[in-house]
Amino acid sequence: MSKSVRKPVYSSKLPKPIAPYSPAILSNGFIFISGQLGVDPKTGKLAGSTIEEQTRQALENAKLLLEEVGLTLRDVVKVTVYLANIADFERMNQVYKTYFVEEPPARTTVQAQPPVRDALVEVELIAAAKS
Numbered sequence: 001m002s003k004s005v006r007k008p009v010y011s012s013k014l015p016k017p018i019a020p021y022s023p024a025i026l027s028n029g030f031i032f033i034s035g036q037l038g039v040d041p042k043t044g045k046l047a048g049s050t051i052e053e054q055t056r057q058a059l060e061n062a063k064l065l066l067e068e069v070g071l072t073l074r075d076v077v078k079v080t081v082y083l084a085n086i087a088d089f090e091r092m093n094q095v096y097k098t099y100f101v102e103e104p105p106a107r108t109t110v111q112a113q114p115p116v117r118d119a120l121v122e123v124e125l126i127a128a129a130k131s
Contacts, residue, residue, distance in 0.1 A: 051088040086111040
């Protein structure tokens with residue numbers, strides 16, 4: 001049986017994690033992107049107080065990790081969205097659909113409190129790497 005290949009992925013445009021995890025892992029033809037918050041990498045603070053601002057920033061952060069391995073949002077096959085308040089679903093979705101216009105990936109959205117105070121959304125993605 002062959003051993004799986006597992007390579008951590010970082011972006012110099014994003015801060016290093018402060019906890020024991022990799023921002024993304026490239027393994028066996030997929031990239032698994034850890035939950036991205038709506039934190040502005042330039043300031044280290046949430047990109048705003050609205051679900052729209054934080055959703056946009058979380059997806060922009062995920063795009064930076066995809067770019068590190070030559071991928072785009074079109075390569076994403078699965079997204080999980082964690083909302084602090086499920087009542088924000090429609091407003092989050094208005095931003096989300098501008099990032100996934102054609103043939104959107106599979107998605108799950110659940111209510112769960114992200115690990116950072118005042119964070120309204122956390123987004124994790126899985127993308128298929130190009131062969």
